[in-house]
Every structure is written in C-alpha cells, then in structure tokens.
Amino acid sequence: MDVSDELKFSFKGEISDEAWIRDYYSVDSSNHQIYPKLVCFPKDEDDIKISLSSAIKNGLAISCRGAGTSLLGQSLSNGLVLDFTKHMNKILDLDIQSNWVNVQPGVVKGLLDKELRKHDKFLPPNPASSNYCTIGGMVSNNSSGPYGLGYGSILGYLQKVDFVYSDGRKGFAENGLCDDRFNKFLLPLFSIHDKISSMYPNVSKNSCGYRLDSIFTPTFNPQNLFAASEGTLAIFNSLKLKILDLPIFRSLYIVYFSSVQNACMYSNKILSTRPVALELLDAPVMDSSIKSITTSNNGCLLFIEYFYQNQGEIDNISKLLRNAVYSEGKIVEQAHDIDSINNLWNSRRNALNMAIKYTVGNRKPFTIFEDTAVSINHIYEYITYMLTLYNKHDLSYVIYGHLGNGNLHTRPIITDPSNSNDVLNSTQTRMLDDITKLLFQKVKEYKGTITAEHGDGISRTPYIKNVYNSFILSYFEYIKKSFDPSNILNPGKIII
Numbered sequence: 001m002d003v004s005d006e007l008k009f010s011f012k013g014e015i016s017d018e019a020w021i022r023d024y025y026s027v028d029s030s031n032h033q034i035y036p037k038l039v040c041f042p043k044d045e046d047d048i049k050i051s052l053s054s055a056i057k058n059g060l061a062i063s064c065r066g067a068g069t070s071l072l073g074q075s076l077s078n079g080l081v082l083d084f085t086k087h088m089n090k091i092l093d094l095d096i097q098s099n100w101v102n103v104q105p106g107v108v109k110g111l112l113d114k115e116l117r118k119h120d121k122f123l124p125p126n127p128a129s130s131n132y133c134t135i136g137g138m139v140s141n142n143s144s145g146p147y148g149l150g151y152g153s154i155l156g157y158l159q160k161v162d163f164v165y166s167d168g169r170k171g172f173a174e175n176g177l178c179d180d181r182f183n184k185f186l187l188p189l190f191s192i193h194d195k196i197s198s199m200y201p202n203v204s205k206n207s208c209g210y211r212l213d214s215i216f217t218p219t220f221n222p223q224n225l226f227a228a229s230e231g232t233l234a235i236f237n238s239l240k241l242k243i244l245d246l247p248i249f250r251s252l253y254i255v256y257f258s259s260v261q262n263a264c265m266y267s268n269k270i271l272s273t274r275p276v277a278l279e280l281l282d283a284p285v286m287d288s289s290i291k292s293i294t295t296s297n298n299g300c301l302l303f304i305e306y307f308y309q310n311q312g313e314i315d316n317i318s319k320l321l322r323n324a325v326y327s328e329g330k331i332v333e334q335a336h337d338i339d340s341i342n343n344l345w346n347s348r349r350n351a352l353n354m355a356i357k358y359t360v361g362n363r364k365p366f367t368i369f370e371d372t373a374v375s376i377n378h379i380y381e382y383i384t385y386m387l388t389l390y391n392k393h394d395l396s397y398v399i400y401g402h403l404g405n406g407n408l409h410t411r412p413i414i415t416d417p418s419n420s421n422d423v424l425n426s427t428q429t430r431m432l433d434d435i436t437k438l439l440f441q442k443v444k445e446y447k448g449t450i451t452a453e454h455g456d457g458i459s460r461t462p463y464i465k466n467v468y469n470s471f472i473l474s475y476f477e478y479i480k481k482s483f484d485p486s487n488i489l490n491p492g493k494i495i496i
Contacts, residue, residue: 003054003058004017004038010050011047012046013043013047013087014086015041016039022037025081025083028068028069028073029068029071030459032076036063038079038081043088044088045164048164048235049168052166052167052488060079061079061488061489061490061491062077062235062488062490063076063231063489063490064084064231065082066085066133066136067129069132070137070141070455071370071371071457072457073457073459074141074231074455074458074490075231088104089104089107089134094116094119096119099244100240100241101123102238103238103241104136105134105136105139105236105238107134107135108131109123109126109130109131109138113126116243120245120246121243124151124244125145125148126147127144127453136236140229141207141455142205142228143207144452145453146303146348146402147277148205148405149402150276151276153205153207153453156242158224158239159241160173160175161174162236164235173222174240175219176221189212189215189475193212193215196472197213200212200213201448201467202375203375203405203406203449203452204405205449206228206373206451206452207449207453207455208460208467209456209464209472209476210475210476210479211224214227225479230455231489231493232491232493233480233489234484247307248308249310249311249336250308250341251306251308251334252303252335252336253303253331253333254301254302254303254344255301255302256296256299256329257302257325257328259300260280260300261380261384262329263280263300263329264383265328265380266324267376267380268377269324269325270321274306275304275305276305276306276307278302278304279402279403280400281303282400283298286301286347289346290347293332293333294332302403303345304321305341314336348400366411367459368436369410370411371409371451371452372439372448372451374443374448375446379408382442382446382448393412393431393435395412396412396415397411398413406448407452412432412435444467450464450467456493458493461493461494461496464476480495
C-alpha cells in the first residue's frame, strides 16, 4: 500500500503528494531544493504519532516545518514533511500574572506578539522574519534577533516542551524536571557538564550543534536541549515560554560612522551605555528611506535602542551616547515614540531583502559564513581580517546585523559573466572554499561560533567540527542516537 493511502485511514489532518505541493515544499529560504515524498498537515498529537509510525515502517525521513524561513535547508526532506501552520497553530494558555504562554509549534510569532501586546507583554526574541516565522521554528533554530543583546535568544525563555519521541512515545522537559527516559539519556552528562561548558564558544549567542552547555547552567533545564536542535531529536507538541512586561519608555538613536571598521572600533564604548539593541547597517543594504538621512553614500549606520522606566532618563542616555561615539560617530536621527521607532526599525528589518535584491541577475551571494559570531572584544580584528580577504579577491559584499553580539551577517557577491543559474565555476568555488576555511579558522582562534542564530541545516553541518572538538562531537552523536536510534528525524542536520 502507498504511504499516502496508508495514512488516509487514520490521519485526521490533510496529506498531499500532489506535484505542486511537493514543489512548494521542496524549497525554503535557502539555496537548497529537496522534493518530499509527502506533505502532512497534522491536527494533533495523534497525527504526529501516526506520521512517525508510518515513517519508521516505510524507512522514510520525517521533518517539521513552520514558515520555511530557514536559510540553510533545515526543514527540507525527501520523506515526510509535517507543516504545523495550518492546524497546530494555537495559543493554548496565557497566564499574565505568572508571565508565561503555552503555544503549539505552528503559532506565528507576529500573531503571538499582537496578542501579548493586548496585555502589555512581549516575547523579546524577534528575528527579521517575525511577522511570519513560527515559534516551533524559532526554538528549533534558537532564534534571537536585534534584542538578543539585551534579552538573549529564545533558549532563555523556554520553560517546558511537550514532545513526541521518534518511536511515538510522549515525553516532556521543563525547568528542573523531565520524563524518566529523557533523564536516563542525560545521566552520562551530569558529572561532566562543567567540562562540556568550558569547551563551548565564548559568545553571547550560539546556534551551532546541540546546546549541551545550557542544560545544567545555572540550574537543571533539560528543555534547553531542544533549542537549536533543528527537529533532529523529537517533534514538538507544545511549548511553554516566559514572557515579560513591555518597556515603559523606549528611545532609538541612529548613529553614522564612515566605515564598518570605525563602528566596530567604538562598539565597546557604546555597549558601556547599556543599550538593548546595537545593530549595524552598511550602505549597500540601506533602503531609500534610511539612506536619505546619512551624510554620505558610503559608511554605515548603527541602530541603538534603550529601554527605561523613567522618562527623565532620556537626557542622561543621550549624553552618555554622544560621549561614547565621539569623535567618529554622529547621531543623525532619534525617536522616542513607538510609531517613529517602528518606522525606523523597518529599514533595519529590510536588510535581508536588500541583500537579496543586491544579488539579482548575474550576481550571486555566498552564505556559508554569513552568521559567524565572535566576542565583542575581537570584532574589530575579525571584521578587519574579513574585509582584507574580500579586498584581496576584489569582491563586493554586503554586511549588516547584530554588532552588539559580535554577530554580523555578511555575504560576498560573486559575479557570474554567463548570467546562468548553474553552480559557481571551479575557480570561484576554490576561492570561496579558501575564504571559508580562513574565516572559520579565525573564528576558532577567537573561540567564536560559525552560526550564532541561523542554525546549521544542510549547509553548515559539515563545518560543525570547526567549532567543537572530538569530545563534544562524540556527545552530539550520543544524544542523537539516544533520541532517534532509527535516524528518521531530519537526518543530515547537525549529525551527518
């Protein structure tokens, strides 16, 4: 019996093997394409279990999908793809007094934001795709966004995960507690967690590999293992997240610097003023609305935001910032009301779209090293080294992102004279491989990460060994084999 016919007997949601559906789900926001055998839209936990049973019986991979905004092929599979956005997209419970919300994995972040604002609450992690990305996807990637500087990634807000193991059994993990099976898997890590943590990148955000370092620090939080796990360990049924009060007052400043390097040089001084966001936007990725306020067609802008409780603090903040950016930086715009702040932030959110527009036609972006992060103490030297490599090979580039976390997104622009859709020629491939190796070597030297928030997926999984030693990698393999002995859950991601 065909898998589709088999599922129709008991699956409550929709299933499809139509060509146009499979074509749509064969891509995400990456450069990869893999055609699934079947696309499923589960209605509940029972449908998840049925899908897993069918996948095991037929020897098929099974992958979970939200909005398909992943940049590295995380949700692509040649087996079953489960789309949670159609049915499992509800806010299950909201406790304003205790500051938590419980949601299904297909809930869209933008819709959750809208509901939380009614109660003057928010969930701080807000990637550029927050208007349409899902909470399940955000947890799977350990997403953060601009406020990652002041508030961290979604790992810090994850309180409980109800999930289904690869064999269909139910499990849970929450602050201080997990089911017996999960606890058994973690037993070998209890006595060595300090050693494990000491071998992780020295950065403020990290989505590379399994976050074993976050399970025992500062207390036992087994649910943190699922942050950045990319659907390779279990399938989420529901996610409980901590929420916070919206800030009473906000101020956003835009500061002009003549170069990215100058901006990096001043980053530590700016951080001493305690902003919640410090974002960089280089000239090539500025849209017309924001470029008009700069004093030059070159240079870059920093978006620097503060949250505070008393309106009288604004004068002191302005003074501190002006002193911090003197004499190279110039405040060219500022906003203190929500509408003006949001309008200015829209230009920062458009950076990825502008980067994509910058690479149309015969110009091709290269994204393997676009999400590295190093300590802010090394960001100036690291960016200087990167730009030297670009200049050596006469490459145009785009650069933007989370300067406050030492996480700048960058893509060299490769010109293809043939204007074809074929892969890069051998000379270009060798050049980019060389640059990748040199940059990842520098990242390792600074004890950084090759992926701060975008994850590993298909593209970066082969390079995880550039970040972690064999000791840590052996525990990655152990965790994967423990949770998914049949290797059906999103194979090829994190563990090859």
